[in-house]
Amino acid sequence: DAMVIQNPRYQVTQFGKPVTLSCSQTLNHNVMYWYQQKSSQAPKLLFHYYDKDFNNEADTPDNFQSRRPNTSFCFLDIRSPGLGDAAMYLCATSRGKLGNQETQYFGPGTRLLVL
């Protein structure tokens, strides 16, 4: 059974056209994360939510925003996608903070193509 669900799996958008990627989880986990993974590179954390508390990584561009309307859903909004934003976007969850013996569960990712 899918635990971390990302829709769609592939998303095509136009340069400068806002796009939203979705993530949902059936695990009732407190923490949700968004990673960006460019081709042949390591996943890079953009931000995470601990419950409703939003934590932005210092080097995440302002072009990237996130919303978490409830425990189950988290959205990644890219306000004005550029060609350099084409990547795989991974959503992940954990029950609590990772240092407390918690495990991170990843979704299958959404591959974003910017035309």
Added chain:
Amino acid sequence: AQTVTQSQPEMSVQEAETVTLSCTYDTSESNYYLFWYKQPPSRQMILVIRQEAYKQQNATENRFSVNFQKAAKSFSLKISDSQLGDTAMYFCAFMRPGANNLFFGTGTRLTVIP
């Protein structure tokens, strides 16, 4: 800043053989966590194994084991009796205590050959 280095972009191993993937990291912390994640083609990333730096004993999960050398800041993954399903990208990752973000290496693409 923490850095994680995986010096082997690609590796291959014959089915049923053993392979070791290398990972080194740089940190000034004395306590931290290290992870190996597996990302199969077109599938989600899953945790393979975790090591806590204050534990001297190397972590083991079935066919997967690590060789953690704290002084050398090395954290290699050994896969024994390799199976076709082990074909994947493997990422080494580092995390500071109290933090909630992982620093990943650039990955090693492992192919298990029948």
